Every structure is written in C-alpha cells, then in structure tokens.
Amino acid sequence: MTDFSATRAMFDLPEGVIYLDGNSLGPLPVAVKERMSRVIADEWGQMLIRGWNQAGWMEQPRRTGDRIARLIGAEPGSVVMGDTLSIKVYQALASAFEMNPTRRVVLSDNGNFPSDLYIAQGLVRTLGEGHALRTVNPEDVLDAIDETVAAILITEVDYRTGRRHDMKALTARAHEKGALAIWDLAHSAGALPVEVAGGGADFAVGCTYKYLNSGPGGPAFIYVAPRHHDAARPALSGWMGHAAPFAFDLDYRPGDGIERMRVGTPPILQLAALDAALDVWDGVDMGDIRARSLELGDLFIAGVEARCPDLKLATPRAHDQRGSQVSFTHPEGYAIMQALIAEGVIGDFRAPVTLRFGFTPLYLGHDDVNRAVDILARIMEERRWDRPEFKTRAKVT
Ligand SMILES: *Cc1c(COP(=O)(O)O)cnc(C)c1O
Numbered sequence: 112m113t114d115f116s117a118t119r120a121m122f123d124l125p126e127g128v129i130y131l132d133g134n135s136l137g138p139l140p141v142a143v144k145e146r147m148s149r150v151i152a153d154e155w156g157q158m159l160i161r162g163w164n165q166a167g168w169m170e171q172p173r174r175t176g177d178r179i180a181r182l183i184g185a186e187p188g189s190v191v192m193g194d195t196l197s198i199k200v201y202q203a204l205a206s207a208f209e210m211n212p213t214r215r216v217v218l219s220d221n222g223n224f225p226s227d228l229y230i231a232q233g234l235v236r237t238l239g240e241g242h243a244l245r246t247v248n249p250e251d252v253l254d255a256i257d258e259t260v261a262a263i264l265i266t267e268v269d270y271r272t273g274r275r276h277d278m279k280a281l282t283a284r285a286h287e288k289g290a291l292a293i294w295d296l297a298h299s300a301g302a303l304p305v306e307v308a309g310g311g312a313d314f315a316v317g318c319t320y321k322y323l324n325s326g327p328g329g330p331a332f333i334y335v336a337p338r339h340h341d342a343a344r345p346a347l348s349g350w351m352g353h354a355a356p357f358a359f360d361l362d363y364r365p366g367d368g369i370e371r372m373r374v375g376t377p378p379i380l381q382l383a384a385l386d387a388a389l390d391v392w393d394g395v396d397m398g399d400i401r402a403r404s405l406e407l408g409d410l411f412i413a414g415v416e417a418r419c420p421d422l423k424l425a426t427p428r429a430h431d432q433r434g435s436q437v438s439f440t441h442p443e444g445y446a447i448m449q450a451l452i453a454e455g456v457i458g459d460f461r462a463p464v465t466l467r468f469g470f471t472p473l474y475l476g477h478d479d480v481n482r483a484v485d486i487l488a489r490i491m492e493e494r495r496w497d498r499p500e501f502k503t504r505a506k507v508t
Contacts, residue, residue: 121391131458133471135459154379184309189336193333216245301323314343418487426438438467440464443497450496468483
C-alpha cells in the first residue's frame with residue numbers, strides 16, 4: 112500500500128492552503144529545491160560546458176523519459192522529454208499525417224484543450240492539400256471515425272468536465288478504420304493508471320507541470336510506439352534529433368528510435384526539477400492513487416451536492432468515465448472561485464462557468480476535502496462571492 116502520509120511530507124505547501132489545483136500546476140516537491148541548487152552550483156557552476164558529458168545532460172531527455180514511461184505503461188526507450196506539450200502535439204500529428212498519406216482528416220472533439228485544436232488548425236493550413244480538422248462532441252468520437260480519418264487526436268481526460276474517454280475502445284476503432292491514434296495525457300499522466308502500450312496507442316504526449324509536479328514550464332513528453340520508430344519522421348527536424356548532432360552534417364538524418372523526436376537543446380534545469388519530482392513516485396502504486404482520488408472526488412461531490420444546491424455537477428459520476436478532477440458549474444463561477452481562493456482553497460475557473468477542483472492523493476486527504484466543502488458551503492450560503500473585487504478577471508483564471 113502506498114504511504115500517503117509519507118508522500119504528503121515530500122511536498123512544500125504553504126501553511127493554511129488547501130490545494131485543489133494540482134491538475135493545473137503541481138506544488139513544489141521538497142527534493143526539487145535541493146536538486147536544483149545542486150545542479151546549478153555543482154554542474155552548471157563548476158562543470159560549465161563539460162556538464163553535457165560529465166553530468167550526462169545529453170542523455171537526460173531519454174533517461175527521464177524512461178521514468179515517465181513507467182508511469183504511462185510505455186515500453187522503455189519509447190518516451191523522450193522536451194519542449195512544451197503544444198509542440199509535442201504538433202510533432203505527433205505531423206508524423207501521423209505523413210504516415211497515413213492518402214488521408215486528410217484529423218478527428219478531435221470539442222472538449223479538447225484549445226491549444227491542441229489550434230496546433231491542428233495551424234498544421235492543416237500548412238499542409239494545405241485538403242487537410243482538415245474535424246471536431247465532434249466527445250460522446251460522438253467513436254462513431255465519427257471513418258475511412259477519411261488519418262489520425263484521431265484525443266485528450267483522454269477533458270480539462271473542463273473531467274470526462275474520460277475510453278482509450279482502448281477509441282484506439283481499436285481507429286485502427287479498424289485505418290487511422291492512427293494520438294493520445295494527449297495532460298490530465299492522465301500521474302492522475303490515473305495509463306497503459307499506452309496495452310491500449311495500442313500510436314503516439315502519446317503530455318505535460319509534466321500538472322500531476323507530475325515539475326514546476327511552471329516543465330518539459331513535455333512524447334511517446335512513439337516502437338513499431339513506428341522507423342516510420343515516424345519528425346517535421347520539426349532539429350539538430351538534437353539528428354543521428355549525429357556533432358557531425359554538423361548539412362543534411363538531416365533522423366536519429367535512432369525516439370531520439371529523433373528531440374528538437375533543440377534540452378532544458379537541463381527544468382529536467383533536473385522534473386527528475387527530482389519523479390522521486391516522489393518511486394514507492395507509489397498507481398492503483399492506490401486512482402482508488403484514493405476517486406474516493407476524495409466522491410466525498411467532495413457528496414458534500415457539495417448536499418450543501419450547495421446552486422452548484423451543478425459537470426463531471427460524470429461513474430468512476431470509469433472520469434479522471435482525477437471534479438467540476439461544478441455556476442453562472443458566477445469566477446467570483447465564487449476568487450472568494451474560495453481568498454479563503455485558502457485554491458482551485459481554478461474555466462470560462463464560461465466551470466469551477467475545477469483537482470484531487471491529488473499525494474498530498475490531499477479526507478480532512479482537506481471536508482474543510483474545502485465547509486468553506487465553499489459558507490461562501491455559497493452567505494453569498495460571500497458577491498463582491499466587486501471577486502468579479503474582476505485576472506489574466507490567468
Ligand atoms: C495543459 C494542456 C496543454 C498546455 O500545453 P503547453 O504547450 O504545455 O502550454 C495542452 N493540451 C492539453 C490537453 C492540456 O491539458
């Protein structure tokens with residue numbers, strides 16, 4: 112059994128805060144501070160440029176990728192770190208289009224995170240030979256996969272509602288129709304058990320600053336199924352993905368396997384933060400994480416529904432249809448969230464009406480959930496949100 116009091120002690124959370132936003136930006140693991148200071152002082156500071164060889168910086172994207180692989184059920188050697196998630200979406204989709212050259216459609220759903228859709232829109236415009244992004248309602252994806260679809264681009268857990276797609280079923284249908292399956296695991300990696308290899312995914316991508324706690328701007332990951340390692344060609348063919356970056360050839364030759372999905376110089380300091388953050392997962396069983404996150408989510412749903420009748424549940428109740436977050440809607444959602452944050456309960460708001468709460472068992476327990484419900488109930492009963500200072504929108508919501 113995972114010892115959740117031990118994992119709780121591995122995080123540095125401010126006094127008096129109940130943090131229900133680890134689905135958006137994970138909190139600071141204590142070990143990150145020490146590791147970053149050491150990498151800055153001993154490696155960057157003392158080794159200088161020698162760090163690329165002496166400290167193994169060059170291999171870090173692969174080494175850390177293998178640690179992520181364990182968390183998402185991927186084969187060793189099939190995940191590499193770098194760039195941001197939006198870039199990794201571009202890479203996966205561009206490769207998929209090239210691998211399925213007679214088809215022109217990428218299929219997604221209108222619950223997908225806008226950046227994924229924007230990236231797809233930009234890429235189909237660049238390809239420009241009748242390429243198109245088709246979006247349908249999340250429930251309609253399965254039936255919309257037909258012989259025109261080159262690839263499906265689906266985020267497993269909906270960032271707004273917490274609704275979860277059936278990865279295995281959609282991937283199987285995609286393959287049956289001759290399409291490739293790209294999975295975005297932004298709200299899955301570190302949130303619930305994922306089996307990219309078992310589920311047959313062709314590509315998977317995700318970020319690490321949410322449930323994996325790598326810090327703001329932490330590097331993303333990309334998975335390419337080993338069966339595609341030779342066929343997947345990177346559209347962003349940078350020197351770090353070249354077979355021999357330090358040969359300085361004038362022509363691009365793709366590197367071996369997953370290495371070719373690297374683009375430019377890896378962010379060594381952020382990778383050090385991520386690597387230290389991943390230590391938290393060493394004694395953690397993903398099945399335990401899942402069981403407890405559902406338990407905390409259920410507790411929150413029951414409490415809010417009993418005491419805040421004006422808030423409407425937007426997340427599916429069925430366990431197999433949801434991720435690790437719970438969302439409620441209210442026309443004054445933004446102001447309610449600001450009032451909550453002012454009282455130390457940090458969640459977030461997604462336009463137009465969604466209040467989002469993430470349940471991350473590594474550092475949250477039943478007491479936190481009960482206290483959050485108490486505070487929310489008082490805010491609703493006393494209309495504490497109904498004040499001008501809670502209604503002015505900040506840049507980041
Ligand atoms: C958080 C998130 C992103 C953010 O992309 P970045 O390039 O890291 O800013 C993209 N897609 C999904 C599905 C997300 O949840």
